[in-house]
Amino acid sequence: MMVDYITLTVLALRLNTVITHQEQVQPEAVLCLSTMTLQASRLLVEPVVGEGRVCISFFSDRKVSAADYFSRSNRRGSVVSDVDDVSIPDLTSLDEKSDKQYAENYTRPSSRNSASATTPLSGNSSRRGSGDTSSLIDPDTSLSELRVNRNFWFAFYEQFFGFFVESLSEVEEKYKKAMVSNAQLDNEKNNLIYQVDTLKDVIEEQEEQMAEFYRENAEKSKELERQKHMCSVLQHKMDELKEGLRQRDELIEENQRMQQKIDTVTKEVFDLQETLLWKDKNIRALEKQKEYIACLRNERDNLREELADLKEAMKTGEKHGLVIIPDGTPNGDVHHEPVVGAITVVSQEAAQVLESAGEGPLDVRLRKLAGEKEELLSQIRKLKLQLEEERQKCSRSDGPAGELAGLQNGSDLQLIEMQRDANRQISEYKFKLSKAEQDITTLEQSINRLEGQVLRYKTAAENAEKVEDELKAEKRKLQRELRTALDKIEEMEMTNSHLAKRLEKMKANRTALLAQQ
Template sequence: MGTQGTGRRRSTKKERSTAEDDALNLIAREAEARLAAKRAARAEAREIRMKELERQQKELSDDDERMSVGSRGSVRVEDRDYQEKGSRAASALTASTLTSLGGSSSRRGSGETALTVDAESSLREIKDALAEAEEKYRKAMVSNAQLDNEKNNLMYQVDTLKDSLMELEELLSESRREYQEKVKEYERQKQAHGVLQFQFSEVKETLKQSEELLNEIRQLRLKQDGFVTEISDLQETVEWKDKKIGALERQKEYTDAIRVERDELREEVVKLKDILKKHGIILGPDLNINGDVSEVEVNGTPGAEPASQDAARTQTEGSSMLEIRLRKLVDEREKMIEQVKKLKAQLDQKTQNNGTDSGCSPDGEMMENGTDPNIMDLQRDSSRQVNDLKFKLVKAEQEVTALEQNVTRLEGQVTRYKSAAENAETVEDELKAEKRKLQRELRSALDKVEELESNNSHLCKRLEKMKSSRGMAQTP
């Protein structure tokens, strides 16, 4: 339940952070759109201002040209008017002077000439002053045009600086907002760092405890492994004994079955002998009543039996009594099979002899025809029994080989378990010796610790005595 609550809190925090991020992204996009619109409007205003400035400069240049042309014409007109006025004044003066003076021109001729000279000099001064004024006016107009251009340029620069200032203010506001966000993020990271440090300390303590527990668990596991090995060894010994008992029981059952089959074969041989006697077949001296065959005819050669006995002795020396009994039973079965084969051969010879006798006398032929089906049935029964005995013999041999393989395998397992037990005992002895060594080292270390503690206490007492003696010496 605690994990689900933390997961939900994390999911809500993530949703809040994503919502805040989306809102901030929308605000940033709107601000960028506004900035783009403002920049476009400013660019258009700049173009319009540039066009207006160019138009004003053209108009000013045209006005300057017109003013220069008009000033020149006005100066000329004023000069003409001034000259006409001067001539008129001169004429008026001359007329008035002439009328007033009444014929005194001779006396005042020098004065008139002086007045004309003064008037001309004043006219020249006025012309010079007028030319200077025109030049100053022209320069003032040019300077005014330049100042107007500079003013327009400065206004344009002021507008651009205002735009840049607004952009910088927006950047400053964005940077402040980012700074505040970074500060908040720093605080969150700081809190998370404190939480992680606390968790790290807790995890460190838990790791120490877990390491201690792991060491204890390892020791317990080592002890458990020792107990398990001992128990497994005991179980294996018990299982081996159980298997051995089962194998002995199976061997006993097998021997009992073989004995039963041997008795049945003996009974069948006795029945066959009785049937042969009824038919007039006389058994040879090499066949006994109990189904045993003479050793010379069974083995083929008289010298072969000592070799077989030696081989049997060498084989039976390393085997148990049960294997010896099994081999004896198998030998008896083989002898019974050979005896059946010999009886079958005698039956074949008898039938052949009866066939030859039937060619000489018709009575014998009638008798042979009468006894022939019984002999054929006997042959079939004997052949079937022989085949069954062969199959049982092969099966018994296979079982014997399987038992021998199991015996060898179990012996190998016993040897391996013995070697493992010996190795475990050696390891146990080594561990015990190491444990004793560690215990001795621990005792010696504890003794050293006690000695050091006693020395430390003795030194502390001496130090206290020295301090007390110094204090007593300093008091008087």
């Protein structure tokens, strides 16, 4: 019993020393130490008679002996592992066992008690404690010796009881401090777990944001590709429209050139018409001059004939001494001046010419006729000069009439040639005019055709612009619908991710609850 008490005491002191030097005290170690101290105090107040059996039963129920404990406690380890190796029996079971053994020891004979006591002791005790336990349970020992030993050991343990109480109070204080520190550590642990959870949530949110950014980047890149494709399509359409505008400008320039050509041709036609009118006027003037010259020539011829007749009549009258009496003189009463010399006889025609010259003697009439002849000749010369001037003007203007300048006497041939040249020029001008009119009609047709093409190009450009506006409007509409659809998809993905997270958290909580149970 003494060895068992010493072993229990040393174990309690060792636990106290380990707990004192331990920075973080485990509540299980403190509880174990307090339990062992209480059990030691209860064993001190038990009856001495049952001490041997109680101690033997106490140490027989232990899983590990004291020597094994001290040999193991020398190793480096935690307090929890050392305390776990020592099993503290229950106090109620210990009391029941001690009472039962006390009854058996003092009701049976001593020989049986010794045999029954030595049999379990030999299997559970060590070599060192075998002799001590055999002496303690020897039946020959007297009751007085047992009382003396009890008193001795009672005094011995009474001295150390105060130390155990103090150590128990210290252990309780340390237990409270350990509980407070454990509570603080638990709070810190909970705070750290909360911070870890918050950081995990932040990391998850950042991962979601990164995924969202990647998705937006992919969408933006796709949108950029679509915009590039649309830009290339619009660039192609713009090139086509530019080509159409260039063709339109070329057609407009060609139309302007054709209009200028038409203006020049019309101007030439007007000039030709003016030249034709001027030629017609010249031709009419020449025809009038020709008629006037023909009249003068007829008069001249008539005068020449009359003059020749008069000369012949005068010659015949001088030869025969005849005097021609005019027809208008009645009864032959002729009032004339006295004729000096011979009598002059003229013919009837000469008499008519002389009568047309006026009244008076024959020489006066002849002088009048000669004066008229001179006047006619002077007029003919003047007309010839005017005709030459007109010919020179015509030769300077056109040139074809220059061949008529060398002709002096063949005025009829010259007029005929001039008329032929004029007719030829008129026919040429008419041909040129008809050709110019044909060119004008062809140019007008080409102008109309070009104007039609311009109108078609304008309508095509307007239709293309309308189609482009419609396509742009449809594109904007589709982009709005796409954005709304993407927003809805994003919201659904976010809700799905949140629901998945909540489901994972619920599963984790469920597994934790199941693990705790």
